[in-house]
Structure formats: C-alpha cells, structure tokens
Amino acid sequence: MLQCISGGIHLFYRPGAEAILPCDDVSSSDRVCSTVYWLYSRDLSQTFGLVKNGNVNKSARAARMSLDTNCSLVINNITAEDVGYYSCRQAQKLDIKVYLSIVTILPSPPDADPKTDGKVTLECSLLRFSGLTPCRQNSIRWVNETGTVLPGEGVTYEIIESMKCVSPLTVKRQSGHNRRYTCQVVDERNNVQIEVDYTPVFTCGINDDQTDKSNTDWSPLDYVMLTLRISGLLLITVIVVLLIKGRGNKTPPHQNNVHDDGDEVKYENVEATSAAT
Structure with a gap:
C-alpha cells in the first residue's frame, strides 16, 4: 500500500x-x-x-x-x-x-442488467493526483482466483478533476461458485502495490444449468405455499391410516344359521332326534 x-x-x-x-x-x-x-x-x-x-x-x-x-x-x-x-x-x-x-472495481455500466447478454465488463479504476504522469499501459493487471493473469483491454486514463486510470476486463457470465477477479496495481518492476477483489453475482437464465436454482432466493409467499402443501399431504396420510385401521378392527357378525342353497339346517332338531334314538 x-x-x-x-x-x-x-x-x-x-x-x-x-x-x-x-x-x-x-x-x-x-x-x-x-x-x-x-x-x-x-x-x-x-x-x-x-x-x-x-x-x-x-x-x-x-x-x-x-x-x-x-x-x-x-x-x-x-x-x-x-x-x-x-x-x-x-x-x-x-x-x-x-x-x-x-482503487475501485465496478461493473460497466454500474446498473447493468445481469440478464442482458452472456458477458459483463468490469472496470478497475485508479483515482490519483492529476499532476502525476499518465498511467503506464501495464500498470494495472487482472488475475483470476487461481492467480492466472487475464488478457485485459489495456489501460486508459481520463482527466476529470483528477487523473483516472481505467482498465476494463470483459468476462463471460457463467454459473458456479468461487469465481473471483482481482485488479492489481503494479510498479515498474511488477511489484503489487495494492489489489482489489471482485466476485460477480451471476443470475441464472433460462438456458443456464438448472442445478443452480437451489440458490434462488424464496419469497415469504413461497414458504407459506410450501408449508400448506406439506400440511395437506400429512393430513391425507393420517386420514388414510385411520380408515385402514378402522376397517381392520371390525368384528364379523356371529352366524347361528348355516345356509346351503337356500336350505336351512336347524341344529336344535338334530339334537332332539339323537336323544329320541
């Protein structure tokens, strides 16, 4: 620093x-x-x-x-x-x-819609005293999360009250984690004077990997609807269990008479005949 x-x-x-x-x-x-x-x-x-x-x-x-x-x-x-x-x-x-x-990093333009296209441009800006000489072409460089130097678009400068050196980097929007882009300000010997990290938040589109949908923020209404659905499913399950249990507990009626093709056999008469014999 x-x-x-x-x-x-x-x-x-x-x-x-x-x-x-x-x-x-x-x-x-x-x-x-x-x-x-x-x-x-x-x-x-x-x-x-x-x-x-x-x-x-x-x-x-x-x-x-x-x-x-x-x-x-x-x-x-x-x-x-x-x-x-x-x-x-x-x-x-x-x-x-x-x-x-x-030193700052911002997307360009700052209010760009993350769903507009497949790329986003990041701008690393170095604000400094206007009396200094213009920035060297390689005084600002970009690296990714692995430390690999990325092919930026050079360094430009603007004189608006103070000297503003800008290095843009255009990257492809992609889903996934651990994406990080770092802007480094280096001296003539490539010694890093300061570095600033930027982790872009990419919004999944229709054609993006659907596995990233689990990261989508839920609204309160979504949670209410999910709770109602789970409660309804539990209620139906309880009713079905009670119905099955109720049928299993019913005692079959006691049968005193046996029917065979409409003919009734009376056990009382059988017992009387046996006694008479």
Whole structure:
C-alpha cells in the first residue's frame, strides 16, 4: 500500500479504509506536533491548509481527520474526495510529500442488467493526483482466483478533476461458485502495490444449468405455499391410516344359521332326534 519513489510517497487504498499519511521527518526525540502543518492539493490549481500548528482546520472533512502521536495525518473512511497530493511541513525542514490514490472495481455500466447478454465488463479504476504522469499501459493487471493473469483491454486514463486510470476486463457470465477477479496495481518492476477483489453475482437464465436454482432466493409467499402443501399431504396420510385401521378392527357378525342353497339346517332338531334314538 506504500510506494516510495523519487518525489514522494505513494499510498494506495480502497474506499472506506483508514488512511495514515506519514510525516516521517519527525525524529524520535521531537514528537511535538505544534509546529506541524499539513497541506492538500487536489489538482495543480489550488492548495488548502488542513492542519495548522498541530490542529485540524475546520472544514467539511475535518471530522474524519486527526493527527497521531507521530504527527501523521489520519483520514477515516476515505472517499474519492480525499484523492490528491499532501505535504507535511515543519519549520526549517523539508516537506514530506504524500500522494493518496484510491482503487475501485465496478461493473460497466454500474446498473447493468445481469440478464442482458452472456458477458459483463468490469472496470478497475485508479483515482490519483492529476499532476502525476499518465498511467503506464501495464500498470494495472487482472488475475483470476487461481492467480492466472487475464488478457485485459489495456489501460486508459481520463482527466476529470483528477487523473483516472481505467482498465476494463470483459468476462463471460457463467454459473458456479468461487469465481473471483482481482485488479492489481503494479510498479515498474511488477511489484503489487495494492489489489482489489471482485466476485460477480451471476443470475441464472433460462438456458443456464438448472442445478443452480437451489440458490434462488424464496419469497415469504413461497414458504407459506410450501408449508400448506406439506400440511395437506400429512393430513391425507393420517386420514388414510385411520380408515385402514378402522376397517381392520371390525368384528364379523356371529352366524347361528348355516345356509346351503337356500336350505336351512336347524341344529336344535338334530339334537332332539339323537336323544329320541
């Protein structure tokens, strides 16, 4: 996240992070920040005072700024408006120059419909001080979840208040897990200064693998309907069991008479005849 080159210190952060801009020229025996000034320039046209005699000046950004015990400038929850050139100034000492940059990844356009076609374009943007030279063509690269370098579409830059270096990557929409794309900002020796991960959420279409439907979010109505169906099935099962059990418990009627082709045999007369004999 920190790169020291001729002309100053380069810091790279993600949006929302806490940035610490060092004022390293303060020696260990001289930690008094009452003589420290911090200046800020978003572009070459203006410079603003952020800290005077160790105190943060009142501004819209002042609530997010403070000095630590080393007189370093601490900026909480950094945003694009914090990108630029900073300098720590002390009496009779050289200024410490710090360049703060932010790296983001977003789909292009940001509100693109995930079902529009089979591809999506990701844009890795490096926001930095406009006074710097344009980005090198290979200063931003893409890698996948296995670390394989992907063939991006080069690096372009735009000057809109600040220098914006953009590297697009077009990938095919596909179902499945563990898909991750990483944007890396590298120096001239291909040392990684910062990397930002992006895991796209692909929506399954009609022709996609149906096995991914299990990952679809259910609405409350879906759960209610499923509960009613299960309850109905259980109720039918109970009724059928009770009917079968009821039939099995019925006692067949006691038969005193035996019929054979309509002729009735009376056991009383048989017993009487035997006695007479």
